[in-house]
Amino acid sequence: MVSKSQQKQILQLKQKKYRQKFGLFVAEGTKVVEELLASNWKYNSLFSQKDHFHPQAIPVDLKTMKQITHFKTPSPFLGVFEIPEPPIVPPSPITLAVDGIGDPGNLGTILRLCDWFGVDELICSAETVDCFNPKVVQASMGSIARVSCRYETNLASCLTALEKPIFGADGTGKSLYQTQLPIAATYVFGSESHGLSKVVNGLLEAKIAIPNLRSGQGAESLNVATATAIFLSEIFRGAQSFKGDD
Template identity: 40%
Template structure:
């Protein structure tokens, strides 16, 4: 049985300021929670129904140091940040990303995001990064929080395998010493580029795109060729198309 203080604390983690203060976040999902456990992510506690716990007992027994609390569906509704609660919710520590040393990302691909505002878009892009084997995602300080419950839900567990780094994008580009590829409406056709072995792919705000400062700091301006009349693409869709073309 959870105390009122415990319930209030878990509910508070739906808000960024309390996540930042506590250094913890919540993840919900009958599939997400097991994936986080399997990947060795620092899960502190699992709150789940008896049925879910019984189904996943072998995994829970293999995972040292994780507390397990039985809760019923009504309690999960109180704890949940989602419209339709799942059968399990996990409490986790936010990983502390070490500072990026200039040159340390040589030979890798990174995605860098400027002012992404929609949690679903960010979660989708994290999932795309995981799909294409990208291990770090650089987010400008004004991006939506990567540990927002809706973002975590949209990652479908990929948050376990992608390192989130918060940094001013222009500064990051200047220190990286790597080629960078800014997605714009008036760049070079991506179909003319060879497969990337290293570099930084830049995706901007859903409505405004990348800032002039970031575009100016990039080494290449790239565009997805448009065949129809749509004005623009969703940020997640654009990231997926660009990665699919430049990384395979």
């Protein structure tokens, strides 16, 4: 059973102001909920359409799930989790930052990429979508349990303080394939529509572009998550070819 007040609170958690007020967020789907539980994230309540999902899960039917889901189509599992204290992430040679990414699917996909490439923290400008937005949590496919988002009101001064060369993804830059991309550096990605902010642009060691093979006759830009994928692959490919994967 889900009480009226529980239902109301769960639906309020769609909004950032209520997530901040209550210190809670919602995760849906088997994979995502399981990953958070496996990472020992504290839950406030768990709801399941199936038996034996978790000893503490409250059994609910499809109708109830439809009333509390944040999505068009409900998942069999929904968890209300506590937003954790920001973890202390040990310094890493590579720093990844995003400057004003508004699309939650893109931020979630970037978190999944960070997880894949072993990047434990993503620095986000204050204008970037909240990482506990339900669509970010969903698109991260559980990687939010391992990659922490650090929101900085002054992204530029935060990046400067790291004292590493800063590279920005920018369609007008030098080819990615013709530039040494050190692992010990900071890489910043802006939104597709607005690019990098002026102040961040002023800090760059270089602008780096993924060359367009149609020489500008095709797509105008790439989706920021696919661009990040290509950058991460290119940055780490050298390190990996010595690892002996086969």
